[in-house]
Amino acid sequence: MPGDIREERQCNALVERAFDEFGRLDILVNNAAFQMTHDSIEEFSTEEFDRTFKTNVYAMFWLCRAALPRMESGGVIINTASIQAYDPSPNLLAYAPTKGAIVNFTKALSHMAMEKGVRVNAVAPGPVWTPLIPSTMPEEKFKKFGQETSFERAAQPVEIAPVFVFLASNEARFVTGEVYGVTGGKSPY
Secondary structure, three states: OOOOOOOHHHHHHHHHHHHHHHOOOOEEEEOOOOOOOOOOHHHOOHHHHHHHHHHHHHHHHHHHHHHHHHOOOOOEEEEEOOHHHOOOOHHHOOHHHHHHHHHHHHHHHHHHHHOOOOEEEEEEEOOEOOOHHHHHOOHHHHOOOOOOOOOOOOEOHHHHHHHHHHHHOHHHOOOOOOEEEEOOOOOOO
16 A cells, blocks of 8 residues: 555554555554664754654554554554664654654553553564665665674575564564564674
């Protein structure tokens, strides 16, 4: 369903359509993100800062707010955070705080959602090759992207996916309010 998740009505429409088509809503994965890199604070425009928060935080909030009332016990919400929540890069000054907000939101919502029996967790990857990387970084930065991990490379999405699958499964039925790091050995502490 094409649309802009920076718009509250679009987020509501996505949840409504999923519920109408399937008659239920069991899993919500919030994985959309926007980032741009800059070398100084002056390069971050207010419009870009707003776009980053609207895409990364507001959309997650709107989707969760629309989905949770439709979910039944056993439902799952998985938010995508980042190692940037714990070890922020200065050149990601707009993106990193959104990931910190996602961690806090996940932990807070997990208590509220558990009243309905819905689990809420987050996955916090380190560097992962996605289309976002080459489209938002200067070439000299993305050529070295991920080299600081123990594997000396960024992850492929298929290497992160099993954590999402685990959290969505019944095997994680006693897991809520947690943030799973998949960082390639890059410790945020």
